[in-house]
Amino acid sequence: MNRAAWLAVLGAALVALPWVAGEFYVNLTSQILIATVFAASINLLLGYGGLPTLGHAAYVGVAAYVSALLYLKLGLAHWLSAPIALIGTTLMACAFGWIALRATGLGFLMLTLALSQVLWGTAYRWVSMTDGDNGLRGLTRPSPFGISLDGATAFYYFALAVTVASIWLMAKFVASPFGAALQGTRDQPRRMSALGHNVGLIRWLAFVYSGFWGAVAGLLFVYYHKYIHPISLSLTNSAEGLLAVIAGGPGTLAGPIVGATIVMLLKNYVSTYIERWNMLLGFVFVLIIVFMPAGLVPGVRRWWAVWRARRT
Amino acid sequence: MTFALEIAGLHKAFGGLPAINGVSLGVSAGERRLIIGPNGAGKTTLFNLVTGDLAADAGAVRLFGQEVSRLMPYQRAHLGIARTYQIITLFGRDTLEHNVVLSLLGLAPERWQAFRPLARYGHLRAEARRVLQTVGLDQLAGRPTGEVSYGERRRLEIAMALAQQPKLLLLDEPFAGLSREERVAMKQLVGQIPREVTVVLIEHDMDTALDLAERITVLHYGSVIVEGSRAEVVADPKTKEVYLGD
Numbered sequence: 001m002n003r004a005a006w007l008a009v010l011g012a013a014l015v016a017l018p019w020v021a022g023e024f025y026v027n028l029t030s031q032i033l034i035a036t037v038f039a040a041s042i043n044l045l046l047g048y049g050g051l052p053t054l055g056h057a058a059y060v061g062v063a064a065y066v067s068a069l070l071y072l073k074l075g076l077a078h079w080l081s082a083p084i085a086l087i088g089t090t091l092m093a094c095a096f097g098w099i100a101l102r103a104t105g106l107g108f109l110m111l112t113l114a115l116s117q118v119l120w121g122t123a124y125r126w127v128s129m130t131d132g133d134n135g136l137r138g139l140t141r142p143s144p145f146g147i148s149l150d151g152a153t154a155f156y157y158f159a160l161a162v163t164v165a166s167i168w169l170m171a172k173f174v175a176s177p178f179g180a181a182l183q184g185t186r187d188q189p190r191r192m193s194a195l196g197h198n199v200g201l202i203r204w205l206a207f208v209y210s211g212f213w214g215a216v217a218g219l220l221f222v223y224y225h226k227y228i229h230p231i232s233l234s235l236t237n238s239a240e241g242l243l244a245v246i247a248g249g250p251g252t253l254a255g256p257i258v259g260a261t262i263v264m265l266l267k268n269y270v271s272t273y274i275e276r277w278n279m280l281l282g283f284v285f286v287l288i289i290v291f292m293p294a295g296l297v298p299g300v301r302r303w304w305a306v307w308r309a310r311r312t
Numbered sequence: 313m314t315f316a317l318e319i320a321g322l323h324k325a326f327g328g329l330p331a332i333n334g335v336s337l338g339v340s341a342g343e344r345r346l347i348i349g350p351n352g353a354g355k356t357t358l359f360n361l362v363t364g365d366l367a368a369d370a371g372a373v374r375l376f377g378q379e380v381s382r383l384m385p386y387q388r389a390h391l392g393i394a395r396t397y398q399i400i401t402l403f404g405r406d407t408l409e410h411n412v413v414l415s416l417l418g419l420a421p422e423r424w425q426a427f428r429p430l431a432r433y434g435h436l437r438a439e440a441r442r443v444l445q446t447v448g449l450d451q452l453a454g455r456p457t458g459e460v461s462y463g464e465r466r467r468l469e470i471a472m473a474l475a476q477q478p479k480l481l482l483l484d485e486p487f488a489g490l491s492r493e494e495r496v497a498m499k500q501l502v503g504q505i506p507r508e509v510t511v512v513l514i515e516h517d518m519d520t521a522l523d524l525a526e527r528i529t530v531l532h533y534g535s536v537i538v539e540g541s542r543a544e545v546v547a548d549p550k551t552k553e554v555y556l557g558d
Contacts, residue, residue, distance in 0.1 A: 172426075172427050172428075172429070173426050173427070175429045175430060175431070176425055176426045176427055176428060176429060176430060177417055177420075177422050177423050177424075177425045177426075177428075177430045177433065178423065178424055178425060178426035179426065179430070180410070180413070180414060180417065180430045181414070181417060181423050184403060184414050187403050187404075187405065187406075188401055188402070188403055190365060190385075190401065191397070191401045191402070191403075192414070192418070193365075193384070193385040193386050193389075194363055194365070194385050194386075194389060194394075194395055195386075195389060195414060195415050195417075195418030195419075195472070195476070196386050196389035196390050196418030196419045196476070197386055197414075197417070197418050197423065198384075198386050199386070205426075209426075
């Protein structure tokens with residue numbers, strides 16, 4: 001089967017899901033979709049830019065907190081708070097990118113971590129604003145075009161539409177000339193610079209774009225849970241996203257989707273049976289890296305190619 | 313007269329160790345200049361100072377009279393400097409064609425386009441094929457760069473530089489590691505570079521590229537010790553001292 005056929009099957013299965021599955025699975029899939037957008041936004045940096053970020057929860061958390069606070073403190077409607085949250089978070093990515101991109105590799109990773117930890121600490125301590133460890137409750141879901149998203153199915157279709165649009169736009173991005181240049185800066189930054197590419201600006205723009213998609217994931221997250229807690233800004237959350245990308249296959253479009261699915265299944269499904277799901281996640285992750293160092297998607301593709309070559 | 317490339321009083325030290333020690337030279341437009349010197353003479357460092365990969369401690373680099381010492385490498389590329397690398401620096405996972413397309417994109421306004429697929433830019437691919445043809449690699453255009461031979465990668469290095477239609481082309485040991493036959497082909501290729509392009513070529517082996525050059529600069533321990541026409545430099549006793557040994 002070719003790629004279009006696979007996509008058609010996957011699309012049909014996703015659209016049909018609420019008819020065949022119960023509410024639990026519909027909600028679980030909604031969460032997988034949200035995690036997918038988050039992982040895909042990390043993949044833009046890690047997979048296509050070669051920039052490992054350990055602070056991407058910052059964009060999820062800030063977008064979620066801004067949206068929540070605008071509603072709770074100012075009573076703003078969603079059609080107004082959503083763009084403000086997206087623009088505000090993207091502006092923050094502009095500043096964070098400028099700081100973090102003074103380094104690459106490990107230095108970049110540590111700077112992204114440090115910046116996100118500042119926000120995590122703030123969310124914990126600034127109790128008058130964020131209610132600290134209690135989190136912010138009493139939030140609502142938006143009603144686009146008058147359609148309430150309070151039901152599991154309605155929200156699921158909303159999340160699906162946003163996710164498909166996000167992945168499509170990110171796919172367009174990496175296939176564009178700019179995306180090709182970004183991948184060039186990942187592989188040979190010095191050569192790219194000698195060829196006339198402004199490596200610093202390319203990386204910064206990719207960082208900002210990635211931060212924007214992180215913010216989109218953050219809005220979906222806060223709409224889904226109707227609740228936001230500092231843990232969304234935590235290192236754990238950033239690391240989960242990063243793990244999903246590495247496990248699925250950085251630098252591939254399907255990688256973050258597969259990776260996010262595995263992480264969310266373990267986190268939400270297996271955790272009802274096994275208390276120490278984190279240990280299992282670690283174990284699965286080690287297995288993937290040992291047997292498929294490039295991640296599941298490239299790994300399975302290679303095994304598939306080998307298998308087919310043997311048959312003919 | 314303005315030089316295509318003028319270097320004045322250039323200094324660069326690595327941790328107190330001078331690599332380039334007060335180098336001044338001028339290359340006329342359209343000239344073929346050979347810079348030779350033993351290993352460690354500072355040839356590649358000199359190139360890196362011209363392209364901006366390294367920042368000079370002191371001195372000036374002028375391109376057609378314009379001071380470029382403070383500019384970033386990508387800005388210098390837009391002013392017409394292109395280079396090849398002694399240690400081959402290519403995009404190994406991508407096809408030869410994609411390598412050249414990245415080179416073309418470097419100077420094209422389309423490089424900021426972030427929505428329309430690169431595959432739709434037929435003119436870039438057509439141009440890349442044309443450039444690959446001039447270096448005899450058009451048959452391999454669709455092959456991943458990691459799979460072609462060393463000599464072919466050397467040619468691709470040149471193709472990527474030529475694709476940018478530079479005013480000043482810096483070739484860093486283009487013959488390094490090539491077989492005798494490949495050297496002959498490479499010489500032919502360098503000989504075919506249009507006269508509008510000023511070419512500066514580095515070589516540590518004196519005989520390899522001698523007949524390509526009009527003027528020769530001999531670099532030794534970061535300083536210019538001899539400069540002149542081919543005959544002058546070859547006849548100079550200082551050249552013999554550096555090269556032929558005692």
